[in-house]
Amino acid sequence: MSRKSLIGLLPVAAVLLIPLLTQSPYLLHMFILSLLWIVLGQSWNLLGGYTGQISYGHAAFFGVGAYTTGIMVKSGQSPSTAWWGLLLGGLAAAVVAAFIGWVCFRLRGSYFSLSVLALSEVLRLVAVNWNRLTNGAEGILFIPAFTQKTYYYYIVFALAAVNLGVIRWVMRSKPGYYFLAIREDQDCAESLGIDTTKYKLLSLLISAFFTGAAGAFYMNYMGFIDPGIVFSIPDISIMMILVTMLGGAATKWGPAVGAILFILVSEIFRVWVGSGHLLFFGVLIIAIIIYFPNGIVGTLTDRWARKRRLQGAEAAA
Amino acid sequence: MSPQVAGQLELLGQVLISGILLGGLYSLIGLGMSLIMGVMKIINLAHGELMMVAMYITFWAFTLAMIDPYVSLLIVFPLMFLLGVSVQKFLLTPVMEADTVLPQNQVLLTVGLGLVLSNLALLLFTANYRSVPVSYASKTIYWDLKLGGQTISLSFSYPFLLAFGIAGVLGASLFLFLAKTDTGRMIRATAQDKRAAALMGINTKRITYITFGLGAALVGAAGALLDPVYYLYPQIGGPFTNKAFVITILGGLGDIPGAVLGGLVLGLAESLGSVYISLGYKDAFGFIIFVLVLIFMPRGLLGRGRA
Numbered sequence: 071m072s073r074k075s076l077i078g079l080l081p082v083a084a085v086l087l088i089p090l091l092t093q094s095p096y097l098l099h100m101f102i103l104s105l106l107w108i109v110l111g112q113s114w115n116l117l118g119g120y121t122g123q124i125s126y127g128h129a130a131f132f133g134v135g136a137y138t139t140g141i142m143v144k145s146g147q148s149p150s151t152a153w154w155g156l157l158l159g160g161l162a163a164a165v166v167a168a169f170i171g172w173v174c175f176r177l178r179g180s181y182f183s184l185s186v187l188a189l190s191e192v193l194r195l196v197a198v199n200w201n202r203l204t205n206g207a208e209g210i211l212f213i214p215a216f217t218q219k220t221y222y223y224y225i226v227f228a229l230a231a232v233n234l235g236v237i238r239w240v241m242r243s244k245p246g247y248y249f250l251a252i253r254e255d256q257d258c259a260e261s262l263g264i265d266t267t268k269y270k271l272l273s274l275l276i277s278a279f280f281t282g283a284a285g286a287f288y289m290n291y292m293g294f295i296d297p298g299i300v301f302s303i304p305d306i307s308i309m310m311i312l313v314t315m316l317g318g319a320a321t322k323w324g325p326a327v328g329a330i331l332f333i334l335v336s337e338i339f340r341v342w343v344g345s346g347h348l349l350f351f352g353v354l355i356i357a358i359i360i361y362f363p364n365g366i367v368g369t370l371t372d373r374w375a376r377k378r379r380l381q382g383a384e385a386a387a
Numbered sequence: 388m389s390p391q392v393a394g395q396l397e398l399l400g401q402v403l404i405s406g407i408l409l410g411g412l413y414s415l416i417g418l419g420m421s422l423i424m425g426v427m428k429i430i431n432l433a434h435g436e437l438m439m440v441a442m443y444i445t446f447w448a449f450t451l452a453m454i455d456p457y458v459s460l461l462i463v464f465p466l467m468f469l470l471g472v473s474v475q476k477f478l479l480t481p482v483m484e485a486d487t488v489l490p491q492n493q494v495l496l497t498v499g500l501g502l503v504l505s506n507l508a509l510l511l512f513t514a515n516y517r518s519v520p521v522s523y524a525s526k527t528i529y530w531d532l533k534l535g536g537q538t539i540s541l542s543f544s545y546p547f548l549l550a551f552g553i554a555g556v557l558g559a560s561l562f563l564f565l566a567k568t569d570t571g572r573m574i575r576a577t578a579q580d581k582r583a584a585a586l587m588g589i590n591t592k593r594i595t596y597i598t599f600g601l602g603a604a605l606v607g608a609a610g611a612l613l614d615p616v617y618y619l620y621p622q623i624g625g626p627f628t629n630k631a632f633v634i635t636i637l638g639g640l641g642d643i644p645g646a647v648l649g650g651l652v653l654g655l656a657e658s659l660g661s662v663y664i665s666l667g668y669k670d671a672f673g674f675i676i677f678v679l680v681l682i683f684m685p686r687g688l689l690g691r692g693r694a
Binding site for chain 1: 481495500509625632636667670681685
């Protein structure tokens with residue numbers, strides 16, 4: 071392993087040690103939420119950032135994952151089955167994604183984005199109205215398996231690590247290059263013999279699987295969901311996009327930076343201002359789009375690269 | 388005709404009437420969106436939030452100064468026009484020029500704007516549901532039809548009828564404006580081909596300001612008209628943004644008469660669906676029609692929009 075990748079592992083090791091340093095439930099809760107949003111941001115980034123298919127409806131997958139776990143527990147499973155619950159939530163989300171992809175990948179650009187949003191809203195309405203399965207608008211409530219937050223911390227940490235690893239691996243292998251080709255020019259990719267529908271679907275399935283697993287984790291951890299929370303367009307779908315854009319779409323660490331900033335900012339403003347704490351987040355988004363059009367990580371990397379090139383040119387001259 | 392059949396007919400007539408009246412308001416919302424989509428080629432995901440702002444202006448004009456919602460249109464229209472122009476001038480235009488990985492930064496900017504507007508309203512006016520209690524809110528006009536020996540009695544809600552009429556006048560004025568005035572022609576030219584329009588000496592930047600202003604003013608008018616018959620709260624924008632893009636796609640992108648048809652179709656679909664299929668799924672019908680139209684008739688119901 072090269073020195074560079076060893077240095078890259080240092081922050082990961084540090085994050086692993088956090089529960090040993092603090093037992094404060096509040097701090098751990100913040101870290102758990104950050105890690106959860108890192109998973110969500112990274113998953114959206116695979117489809118939106120790398121493959122260029124902007125989805126406004128990822129809450130569909132989050133909600134399906136959460137409800138899979140919720141319905142499982144409600145029908146008699148113990149919540150301590152959190153482990154394979156995540157897997158099952160992810161798989162259920164991937165099945166739904168296969169259908170949504172089958173319908174929506176006939177469309178491109180904004181039409182794709184909006185049709186995913188529409189189907190996600192339809193799923194929310196199903197969750198509200200299919201009382202026997204989902205308990206309707208009342209939602210599902212159960213007592214989480216562990217009282218210690220440390221367990222959840224490590225579960226979501228593992229999820230985030232696997233997620234990051236899988237995405238890195240995919241992006242380094244052939245499908246990853248196909249994804250980038252599709253983002254840059256779909257017609258061109260098609261003419262070079264790439265089955266664009268197949269690879270867009272692959273990207274969506276991976277993205278949806280991890281989003282669903284994150285949803286299942288959310289249900290396990292919070293112990294309560296209702297359709298308005300997990301299928302929420304503004305609170306889940308849009309926030310996944312904003313987290314990614316904030317850090318930088320199509321960058322390795324962008325979603326993580328965005329997620330941590332998002333949790334930090336919304337927490338500070340929730341404490342200070344109370345209601346309407348998303349106001350500042352909206353302002354932040356507008357500012358980021360105007361001043362950091364490729365996100366914090368993306369824009370800074372661009373600037374450094376340009377500076378280095380300039381310095382190189384000067385040295386050569 | 389048996390009384391049962393007459394009763395069924397009465398229900399159907401009533402459902403159709405309420406669908407069309409609601410559809411008139413939806414058309415007004417869709418017109419603004421379609422105009423913006425046609426010229427700027429972006430989806431304005433803050434469209435519903437702009438309507439929410441107009442609804443609060445109308446609400447406060449009524450509560451503080453007893454200005455009738457229909458009269459306050461005269462305030463709402465110019466105010467919303469100015470708001471729209473500022474949004475385009477100071478937020479969207481600067482972003483248009485930036486070089487980015489993803490082409491949808493402007494759309495995401497409207498998402499941010501929507502968040503700002505709805506949360507500002509939440510901070511300033513709290514999450515309480517409010518309404519504009521005009522004296523004629525529940526006034527109804529009846530129309531009795533004699534059909535095959537039975538009397539079918541249909542009712543028209545007075546504020547809805549008034550709103551429908553005003554929406555019609557506004558829509559017709561927009562057609563005339565686009566068809567007959569120089570500015571209207573410039574807007575159409577810019578929507579058709581921005582570069583060619585610029586080469587013909589049209590200040591396309593100014594046209595985008597005017598277009599967004601008009602779009603905001605139209606949806607603002609819809610908000611003012613909706614106030615006497617609906618309630619308002621800070622988060623009301625989201626569902627209406629969804630309706631707005633559904634209407635626009637139904638009509639065909641950038642197709643102005645199509646947007647009117649799209650509004651009426653959505654109004655009818657919601658009204659018929661909630662009575663004959665299921666009230667709980669009322670909002671789903673629009674989305675399902677939307678996805679079907681996108682796949683099978685991507686140029687809109689009239690087949691004239693841009694695919």
